[in-house]
Amino acid sequence: MNNNEKIPKKRRRLRITHILIILLVAGFCFFVYYRLSLKSKLQARIDAIAAAGYPVTCAELDKWYSIPENVENAAYTIIDAFSCYKKWDKDKSKPLPVVGRAELPACTEPLNKEMKSLITQYIADNNEALELLHAGAAIEYCRYPVDLSAGFESKLPSLSEIRRGVFLLKLEAVLHAENGDGESALRSAISSFGIAHSLANEPCIVPQLVRIACQSFAVTTIEYCVNRVVPDDEQLVEFIECVQNAERNSDISCAFVGERCMGLAFFRAPESVNPDLINGIPFRPVLELFKAAGLVDADAIIYFDIMDEYIQSIQLPLHKRQDAVRAINAKLQSTSKIHILLHSLMPALSRITIMDLRNIAQWRTARTALAIERYRLAAGKLPDTLADIVPAYLDAVPTDPFDGNELRYKKLEPGFVVYSIGEDMSDDGGKERRPRGTKEESPNWDVTFIVAR
Incomplete structure (x- = not known):
């Protein structure tokens, strides 16, 4: 091969090398450019959150979760109540309702002697704790001593103790109602709302779920009391005001704000978070690779967009929220599984929204039923329709938070039911939800408040 033939080959190799270098x-x-673009988009979202007045660091979140200065903090009184709680061992508490395995009889049926005796003893053992719970429930402001600057590793309030306090108050209400002491039963029921409300401003999902569960339980306490004793008009008004305040002061958006802030802390340094706290997080070397490749920032952008949609959904009319959050959840589920961090971190916000709607439905059915009881006290009979109690006992018939129509009302024999159609959007005629795990459990039920007398 002569030199003239070698020159084109060298040129071709050189050309290929140049092309490869250019491509590289x-x-x-x-x-x-891609990484800088992601950083810019992510920073724009963070700046927008800060501009709206929301926290963007966990330290800011800790300060954001606050109560006015120089006011009494209910948290310390409630925590003192927990320290006085006398827990029975498993075998001893098993025959107790609410805190044990036993079921309360139907709300129109009396307690048997053995159950009443056990409840009486249990309440007596916990008298000091109950007095502190009543005192704490009456205090307006509450901020539990938690340090949210630790992000997902923050130690939350003792949620099991808060639930136990609400259970204890229900047992006290049951006992007072059984003894015909309507005034004391009223106090216990209202205090159970107060203890649940102590979690109202907690900027985390789990405490808000516990609050919703406790407030739902508090409504069933009122329902039990109204069936066991006949409250006078003044007591009914107090019940109504309690339920109205619960709805007025309920706002789950604080939980979304807190979760978003903790999510931001995670995306800033995912490798620093304890992997045991969040399921599905890859090992640290994989996280470092994700971070270098921009996948962490990409997931963060999607995360903040979805969180923003959830927060905006809370501003919608109640009856539009369920469809909105289900659409957001469907969008999340359709997102590629390559976004591992997104799917690992994103909480079930659609579920908490629907649970909150169910809670609102309970409050509204309770308020309407209590207004009907006021009408019955005055007129000596039940109203034929809910229009009969407007405007004397209600400014207007409350709407069903699930479909936007008026709540349903039906006379029973004896008594009546006020109900919402619930999340399945099916009118089941005021069918009461049966306890889970029982033979009577059914997938079809309404959100009800029943007075069976």
Whole structure:
């Protein structure tokens, strides 16, 4: 092969080398542009959150979760109540309702002697704790001593103790109602709302779920009391005001704000979070690779967009929220599984929204039923329709938070039921939800408040 033949081959190799270098440089430039673009988009979202007055660091979140200065804090009184709680061992508490395995009889049926005796003893053992619970429930402001600057590793309030306090108050209400002491039963029922409300401003999902569960339980306490004793008009008004305040002061958006802030802390340094706290997080070397490739920032952008949609959904009319959050959840589920961090971190916000709607439905059915009881006290009979109690006992018939129509009302024999159609959007005629795990459990039920007398 002569020199003239070698020259074109060298030129071809050189040309290929140049092309490869150009491609590598172009690829590198594109990657740098891509990473800078992601950083810019992410920072724009963070800046928008801060501009709206919301916290963007866990330290800011800890300060954001606050109560006015120089006011009494209910948290310390409630915590003192927990320290006085006398817990029975498993075998001893098993025959107790609410805190044990036994079921309360139907709300129109009396307690048997053995159950009443056990409840009486249990309440007596916990008298000091109950007095502190009543005192704490009456205090307007509450901020539990938690340090949210630790992000997902923050130690939350003793939620099991708060639930136990609400259970204890229900047992006290049951005993007072059984003894015909309507005034004391009223106090216990209202205090159970107060203890549940102590979690109202907690900026985390789990405490808000516990609050919703406790407030739902408090409504059933009122329902039990109204069936066991006949409250006078003044007591009914107090019940109504309690339920109205619960709805007025309920706002789950604080939980979304807190979760978003903790999510931001996670995306800033995912490798620093204890992997035991969040299921599905890859090992640290994989996280470092994700971070270098821009996948962490990409997941963060999607996360903040979805969180923003959830927060906006809370501003919608009640009856539009369920469809909105289900659409957001469907969008999340359709997101590629390559976004591992997104799917690992994103909480079930659609579920908490629907649970909150169910809670609102309970409050509204309770308020309407209590207004009907006021009408019955005055007129000596039940109203034929809910229009009969407007405007004397209600400014207007409350709407069903699930479909936007008026709540349903039906006379029973004896008594009546006020109900919402619930999340399945099916009118089941005021069918009461049966306890889970029982033979009577059914997938079809309404959100009810029943007075069976």
